[in-house]
Amino acid sequence: MFTNMETPMTDEKQRAPLTIPIKIAQKTIEPPHVGENKIEFRDYSFYYGKFKALGNISLQIPPNQITAIIGPSGCGKSTLLRSINRMNDLVPNVRTEGQIILSGEDIIGPSADVVDVRRRVGMVFQRPNPFPKSIYDNVAYGPRLYGISHRQGLDEIVYNALRQAALWDEVKDKLRQSAMALSGGQQQRLCIARALAVEPEVILMDEPASALDPVATLKIEELMQTLKESYTIIIVTHNMQQAARVSDFTAFMMIDSPQTRTGVMVEYGPTTQIFTNPKNKQTEDYITGRFG
Amino acid sequence: MSSGTNVWLGTSTKQLIQSRTGYRRRKFTNRIMLTVTALFTLAALAILFWIIIYVVIKGLQYLNLDFFIHLPRPLGMPGGGVLNAIEGTIILTILASLFAVIPGILAAYYVAYNPNTPLGIAVRFGTDVLSGVPSIIIGLFCYALIVKYQGHYSALAGSIALAIIMLPTIIRTTEEMIKLVPHSLREGSLALGSPEWKTAVSVSLPAASQGIITGILLGIARASGETAPLLFTALGNDNYEVGKIIKAGLANHKGIFAILGSIVTQPVDSLPLTLWKYAQQPYPERINQSWAAALVLLIFVLSLNIFTRIWVQVRANRMQGK
Amino acid sequence: MIDNMAKQNHIIANRRPPSRWATRLRLAFHYGDRPWNALTISMAVLTILVMLAIGVLLWRESAGSRSAFGLNFLKPTTDASWNPVSGEFQAWPFIYGTLVTSLFSLVLAVPLSLGVAIFLAELCPEWLRLPLGGMFELLAAIPSVIYGLWGIFVFLPKVVDPVGRFLDTTLGNVPVLSLFFHGPIPASGASLLAAAFILSIMITPTITAITRDVFLAIPVSQREASLALGSTRWETIWKVLIPYGLSGILGAVILGLGRALGETMAVTMVVGNSIGGSLSLLRPGYTMSSIIANEFAEAVSPLHTQALIEVGLILFIITLLLNILARLLVWRVGRGNVQGARA
Numbered sequence: 029m030f031t032n033m034e035t036p037m038t039d040e041k042q043r044a045p046l047t048i049p050i051k052i053a054q055k056t057i058e059p060p061h062v063g064e065n066k067i068e069f070r071d072y073s074f075y076y077g078k079f080k081a082l083g084n085i086s087l088q089i090p091p092n093q094i095t096a097i098i099g100p101s102g103c104g105k106s107t108l109l110r111s112i113n114r115m116n117d118l119v120p121n122v123r124t125e126g127q128i129i130l131s132g133e134d135i136i137g138p139s140a141d142v143v144d145v146r147r148r149v150g151m152v153f154q155r156p157n158p159f160p161k162s163i164y165d166n167v168a169y170g171p172r173l174y175g176i177s178h179r180q181g182l183d184e185i186v187y188n189a190l191r192q193a194a195l196w197d198e199v200k201d202k203l204r205q206s207a208m209a210l211s212g213g214q215q216q217r218l219c220i221a222r223a224l225a226v227e228p229e230v231i232l233m234d235e236p237a238s239a240l241d242p243v244a245t246l247k248i249e250e251l252m253q254t255l256k257e258s259y260t261i262i263i264v265t266h267n268m269q270q271a272a273r274v275s276d277f278t279a280f281m282m283i284d285s286p287q288t289r290t291g292v293m294v295e296y297g298p299t300t301q302i303f304t305n306p307k308n309k310q311t312e313d314y315i316t317g318r319f320g
Numbered sequence: 321m322s323s324g325t326n327v328w329l330g331t332s333t334k335q336l337i338q339s340r341t342g343y344r345r346r347k348f349t350n351r352i353m354l355t356v357t358a359l360f361t362l363a364a365l366a367i368l369f370w371i372i373i374y375v376v377i378k379g380l381q382y383l384n385l386d387f388f389i390h391l392p393r394p395l396g397m398p399g400g401g402v403l404n405a406i407e408g409t410i411i412l413t414i415l416a417s418l419f420a421v422i423p424g425i426l427a428a429y430y431v432a433y434n435p436n437t438p439l440g441i442a443v444r445f446g447t448d449v450l451s452g453v454p455s456i457i458i459g460l461f462c463y464a465l466i467v468k469y470q471g472h473y474s475a476l477a478g479s480i481a482l483a484i485i486m487l488p489t490i491i492r493t494t495e496e497m498i499k500l501v502p503h504s505l506r507e508g509s510l511a512l513g514s515p516e517w518k519t520a521v522s523v524s525l526p527a528a529s530q531g532i533i534t535g536i537l538l539g540i541a542r543a544s545g546e547t548a549p550l551l552f553t554a555l556g557n558d559n560y561e562v563g564k565i566i567k568a569g570l571a572n573h574k575g576i577f578a579i580l581g582s583i584v585t586q587p588v589d590s591l592p593l594t595l596w597k598y599a600q601q602p603y604p605e606r607i608n609q610s611w612a613a614a615l616v617l618l619i620f621v622l623s624l625n626i627f628t629r630i631w632v633q634v635r636a637n638r639m640q641g642k
Numbered sequence: 643m644i645d646n647m648a649k650q651n652h653i654i655a656n657r658r659p660p661s662r663w664a665t666r667l668r669l670a671f672h673y674g675d676r677p678w679n680a681l682t683i684s685m686a687v688l689t690i691l692v693m694l695a696i697g698v699l700l701w702r703e704s705a706g707s708r709s710a711f712g713l714n715f716l717k718p719t720t721d722a723s724w725n726p727v728s729g730e731f732q733a734w735p736f737i738y739g740t741l742v743t744s745l746f747s748l749v750l751a752v753p754l755s756l757g758v759a760i761f762l763a764e765l766c767p768e769w770l771r772l773p774l775g776g777m778f779e780l781l782a783a784i785p786s787v788i789y790g791l792w793g794i795f796v797f798l799p800k801v802v803d804p805v806g807r808f809l810d811t812t813l814g815n816v817p818v819l820s821l822f823f824h825g826p827i828p829a830s831g832a833s834l835l836a837a838a839f840i841l842s843i844m845i846t847p848t849i850t851a852i853t854r855d856v857f858l859a860i861p862v863s864q865r866e867a868s869l870a871l872g873s874t875r876w877e878t879i880w881k882v883l884i885p886y887g888l889s890g891i892l893g894a895v896i897l898g899l900g901r902a903l904g905e906t907m908a909v910t911m912v913v914g915n916s917i918g919g920s921l922s923l924l925r926p927g928y929t930m931s932s933i934i935a936n937e938f939a940e941a942v943s944p945l946h947t948q949a950l951i952e953v954g955l956i957l958f959i960i961t962l963l964l965n966i967l968a969r970l971l972v973w974r975v976g977r978g979n980v981q982g983a984r985a
Contacts (some may be wrong), residue, residue, distance in 0.1 A: 083870060120768060144343065147872030157863035159882055169881070170871045174342055219867070224873055350874035354765060361774070362755030364850075367843055368781045371792050404918065423685040432683035439686055446690045446970070452897070452965035453696065453958065454904025456931050460938075460954045461696045465704045482691060517678030545785025548906040548931070592787045596907060596971045599791050607795075614788050625783045629776050 052142040065129075066230060066260040067090035067112060069293075072126035074104075074111060075118065081107050083290040084126070087279055088232075094252055094261045096275035096299070097267060100314065103281045104291025105264040109232050112147040112262070114142050131229065150223030151232045155239050156215035158222070159209040165201050166207045166218055170226035185225055192258075194251050213244025217279035220251065224259075231255065235262040237270070249274050268315065271299070280311045354402030372618065373379060379615025382608040387616075392558050395603055396522065402613060404560040408475070408588035409544060411562070415479030415584065416543050421536055426488035429520060431491070432498035443491070451488035458484050459549030467553055481526055485546060487541035497528035512614025520549035534628045542625040545617065547592040555587040555598065591617045644726035684789040687766035689712050692857075707731065707948035712903060720919045724933075726942045731949035733956065735917045739927040740957070742822075743834050743901035743909065746923065747841035751902075752895055754842070755849035760879055762850070763857035775854070783848035790911030797832030798912060806835055806924050808931030825924040832928040840908050845898035852972065856887040900964040904957065906931035930957045 038267035067089035082104050089095050097105045108150045110116050112128060112270060114136065132138035135145045146151070147170075158166050167186045176182050186203075190196040195217040207218055223231060233252075252261055252274055265271050269280055279296035283289050295308040306312045386399045393400030427443060434440040458481050466477040501524050509519040525532070550556075562583060569579035595613045598606040660668070706714070715733050723733040762775060795879035806827030827833055860883055868878040884891065914926020915936060930953050939946040 060710065107884055115866060118866075118869070141343065143347065143872050143874055145872075151866075151870040153863065153866065153870075155863065157861075157867040159864065160886060169868075170873075173346065173873055173877055173881075174735065211912075264773060266898075323849075346874055346877070346909045350876040353876040353880075357757040357761040357765060361761045364754060364758055364781070364846060365774075368777060370796075371788070371823065374792060374796055375788060396646060409798060421805065422646070423688055426682045426685035427689050430686045434727045441684045442690050446693045448969050449962065449965050450693050452900050452904075452968075453693075454906065454931060454961055455935055456904070456906045457696065457700070457954050457958045457961075460934065460951060461699055463938075464951070487689065487692070513680075520678065524691075545783075545787075545845060547785070547787050548935060551935055553865070555939065560866075592785055592907075595787045595791060596911070596954050599794065599911065610791055615793050617785060618788055620782055621783055621785060625780055626776075633772070 042076055046106075047235055053080060064091070065089060065122070066131060067262070068127075068129040069108075070127040070129065072111070072128055073124065074107060074116065075123040077121045077127075080288065080290045082111070083284060083288075083292045085291075085293050087258060087296055089262060089295055090277060091260045092256055092258075093276040094256050094263060094272035094274055095277040095279060095282060095296075097262065097264045097279045098271050098314075099267075099281035099291075099294075101266070102289070103283050105281055106234055107265050107291065108281070109173045109234055109262065110151075111136070112230070112232055113146050113151050115146075115151065117142065120316065147226050148228055149232060150226065150228035151214065151234070152219050152223060152236045154235045155221050156212060158215050158218050160212075162204045163207050163210070163218060164203040167221050174226075181225065187222040188311075189225040192224050192255065193217045194247065195221055211244070213240050216240060216244070216248060217251065218233075220248075224255075228259065228262045230262065233261065236263065238266065245270075272290050272303050275299045280306075280308075280312070280314065282310055326350045326523075332584075335529075348432040368392040369396070369620060372622075375611065375614050375618050375636070378611040379613075382612040383615060387612055392559060395605055400609075401592050401610065402589075402591070404558060405591045405594040406556070406616075407562050407591040408557070408560055408593075409590040411475055411583065412479050412482055412550075412590055413540055415475060415546050416482035417536065417540060419483035420486040420490055420539065421479055424487050425494050425525070426492035427524070427534060427629055428491045429491065431500060432495045444487050444495075447488040450484070451492075452599075453545050454548070455481075455485055456548035456551070459553055460521075462549065462554045468586075472585070473553060473555035474585040475554055475588040476584050476588075478550045478588065479584075481553050482543040482546060485549065486543045489539040489542060490532075494528070494532050497531030497535070498524060500531065500609065502618035530631070534632055537624050537628045541621045545592055545621050547596050550590055550593050556589045556593055558589070560588050561585060574586065591620075644778050660704040662887060690886065697958065700951060700958055704948050704952035707952040710945065711949075711952075715949075716956070721916065722919075724741060724917055726756055726937070726946045727929045728944065729945050733930070733949075733953050735919075735931050736928050736953060738921070739834060739913065739929040739968060740903055740931070742923065742927070743837040743841055743913070743929060744899055746835075746838040747845060747902050748895065748899060750842035751841065751846050751849060751898060752790075755846045755894075755898070756891070757851060758846070758850045759853035759857060759891050762854045764875070764883075775851075778847045778850055781843075782851075784906075786844070786905060786907035787907040787911075789840055789844060792831075792834065793912045797840065802833070802836040802839055802912075803827060803829070803831040804841075806833060809817050809835075810924055821921050822923050822976075826921050827924040828914065828926055830914075833915060833924050835923040835925070836912040836914075837909045837929065838923065840912055841902045841905055842906060844908065845902050848901055849894045849898040852897060853887075853891050854974075856890035856894065857883060858889075860886050869889065889971045895970065896964055896968035900961050900968060903964070904931060904961050906935050908933050930954075 065088040067087075069087040070208065071087045072082065072085040073080060085108065097108060097136060099105050102196075107116065111124070111319045112130075112135075116122055124136055128136050130145070130148065134140060135149075159169065161169070167189050168182055171182055171185050176185065187196065190199065195214060197280055199218075207215065210218060220231075220236075240248065249270070254264070256276075257262060263271075263275065276299055277296065278299045280294045280302065281291050282294050284292045293300065295306060295311045297307075303315055306315060346531050387401045388406060389403060390399055390401035391403050430442050431443050435444070451592040462477050462481040462484070466480060469474055470477070487492050495580065505527055506519055506524050509523040512518070513520075565586075566579055569582060574582075595610050598613070601607070652755050667855070711731060716737065717732065719732065722734045723730045724732060755980075758778070762771060762778075764827035766774060787825065801885055806825060811828060813819045813941070814825060827835070864882055864886060865878055868882045869875075873881070909929050910932040913929060913932055915932060916926040917928055920926050934950050934957075935952055937952050938947070941950060945980050
């Protein structure tokens with residue numbers, strides 16, 4: 029099935045910048061201009077029942093960059109991340125205020141479509157969670173939801189996704205084998221391929237390498253650099269060195285006080301600026317390891 | 321640079337992924353199927369309530385004091401009851417509990433502390449399998465074992481059949497409850513120099529006692545509703561009345577064991593058995609008594625079940641400090 | 643101050659040492675552990691013995707019938723004879739009745755149970771879960787005879803009879819299906835169909851409870867993975883959760899089937915108790931458990947008794963095998979039905 033893909037099209041077809049708008053039914057979406065924010069939090073607050081977990085977050089995420097969210101444990105980094113693809117909706121009794129804007133649309137308002145948001149914003153979890161199906165079926169799961177079958181290019185999609193996730197060479201001979209037989213690092217890259225197969229615009233990564241060994245971690249970090257050319261990447265990490273190594277932009281969060289334990293955005297900006305010349309004293313304290 | 325759209329695919333595929341109509345269909349299917357599951361749940365609950373309400377209404381119509389106090393009377397004579405069945409049910413239940421509870425608890429104790437020995441695995445497997453054996457087969461077994469041997473039907477045979485039916489429930493529940501007792505409790509007792517059996521009897525089992533009682537009650541609820549195993553072990557007895565037996569025994573100067581013997585070695589009736597017999601008779605009087613018996617039986621079984629469930633929940637809440 | 647300090651007792655430490663015989667006895671009985679262990683072990687062994695004894699006794703007591711009829715007892719035939727007077731016994735009508743009613747009850751029970759289990763496990767609000775689950779367990783606790791009584795006087799006239807007549811008119815003329823669905827259904831509604839319906843109500847709580855537990859045991863990460871890819875909830879349930887828990891669900895279904903096969907009282911009261919030659923579900927029929935229930939207490943001859951016990955033996959073996967299969971499937975889900983990931 030893949031024999032005619034020995035010389036894949038990828039080498040010739042560069043990732044050309046999109047200048048033509050894509051028609052979606054009656055709606056036309058202009059690609060965002062360079063410089064415009066991919067994601068923007070406008071005064072966003074999040075409540076678990078009475079507990080205010082996130083307080084008045086304002087944050088801009090630029091497109092095609094890697095933004096890292098750092099901060100001490102329990103400050104709400106993961107909650108913030110999961111708000112973007114609305115995974116927090118699964119928890120009962122939650123409430124939000126403010127807006128989250130993705131490519132110009134509010135994704136948490138009443139007119140937003142959760143299923144569509146989740147397709148456009150992919151997520152890779154802390155522990156790899158492949159389905160107990162074959163490698164092929166894992167990657168093909170998303171496209172199949174849209175009715176894409178073999179005739180309509182399913183094989184091609186799977187191939188492309190696995191190549192983007194730098195996993196193709198390792199699994200090309202065993203696509204029908206169970207995904208559970210892969211190593212941890214390979215499973216994580218499989219989860220990335222699975223997310224890529226539905227053509228997201230943004231990829232969220234919640235401490236993606238924390239369950240992996242250093243070699244696998246390095247592979248994931250290299251992968252992120254390749255992926256950012258086509259996707260916007262937001263990563264939550266405990267590991268400051270990783271954030272400094274990998275990201276273009278960094279956002280630093282903290283809880284505002286031990287009593288309220290509400291997470292707030294302290295400072296965000298280009299990584300080089302945050303790590304060498306932070307504007308906020310708390311940021312400087314955290315970076316230099318005085319607490320955290 | 322592009323904002324992430326995968327240009328390697330044909331346009332038709334892109335359109336498939338981004339088409340609005342596709343979304344609508346998927347969300348529609350989602351909504352329909354989820355509603356279907358809710359409807360199924362409602363349907364199943366509706367049947368439950370249908371049965372309960374019908375039994376209550378019909379049963380109340382024909383329930384009266386005579387029902388509980390008198391033996392059956394011939395058709396046409398008013399004031400008949402099912403005292404024989406009620407007493408029979410009580411006797412059978414007490415006997416079955418006696419036969420099932422102590423072996424069950426002991427066996428469960430062994431399994432709880434030796435789960436991975438061959439015997440432990442065999443018992444766990446065996447109780448699972450035993451709980452799936454049809455109750456009529458167990459009746460056949462007791463017939464071949466006891467009735468045939470003794471030459472007559474008896475409450476003894478019936479109660480052993482019921483005991484076998486109760487056994488898996490008691491073993492399973494007791495095993496789980498014993499496992500829930502904290503290790504520290506048992507080790508503390510052993511560390512003080514108390515031997516294993518004393519630890520078991522005075523520490524581990526009392527700690528698990530509430531749960532064990534729950535298991536016993538559930539077993540009783542199950543056994544008292546059974547009919548099939550009694551069909552050819554206890555058989556049925558229209559004239560069974562414990563009071564009369566005791567009086568007759570005392571009048572003939574029989575010892576207490578002889579009296580107990582005659583209580584236990586006679587054929588007996590039980591509520592479910594009576595229900596079954598009467599329901600098949602073409603006389604409205606008998607059928608009405610069936611409904612009344614059904615009501616009594618239903619109340620008994622359901623209240624035992626509800627009671628144990630609430631008790632378990634209250635205990636669980638208390639342990640969590642709610 | 644020193645006066646207020648508690649004096650150390652030396653009562654236990656300085657007690658009179660026990661006599662040699664007391665020590666010997668105590669050691670022999672190992673402080674009572676040996677008898678205790680012997681007791682618990684023997685009770686455990688007793689449990690297994692009971693199970694084995696059932697099989698052995700059934701086998702022994704049916705010896706006469708088995709040698710008299712051999713495999714002819716089981717042979718499928720439209721002209722089966724069950725004649726206590728002449729001593730000819732063939733069990734096929736009962737085997738057929740049991741199989742047909744139980745399998746058909748699955749047709750109704752499995753979708754119903756699956757739907758309810760999905761609702762309880764995935765969609766039900768938290769506060770409703772316990773009460774609803776409890777109500778289903780009540781459904782399981784209702785004694786079989788009460789199902790039968792309600793069946794005869796309420797369910798059959800109100801539901802089974804209309805459905806039976808409907809099936810007769812629609813499927814009664816369809817080529818292959820008419821074998822199984824031609825009537826007329828008796829006025830009372832007593833038929834194999836009635837038994838199948840009642841059975842499906844009775845086994846639904848069993849299948850539902852186990853399936854719900856299977857769903858609850860599936861890790862949340864699987865749901866998260868599916869939803870994060872943009873699936874709807876139903877797609878997650880249908881394409882991820884059900885395949886994941888399939889062996890457990892299968893086990894639940896087989897357990898339900900086992901229960902249906904052995905169910906006696908409710909079935910006997912609604913099945914019609916007739917050894918007709920027809921294959922149709924709409925006609926009255928007979929099941930293995932029903933024939934035993936009806937005829938055993940008044941069996942006319944030793945051969946009759948043995949033939950009935952042989953029917954019981956067949957039933958025992960079938961339910962035993964199904965039970966073992968089901969337990970193996972359900973235990974597998976408990977330990978995870980996927981290969982663990984290498985780190």
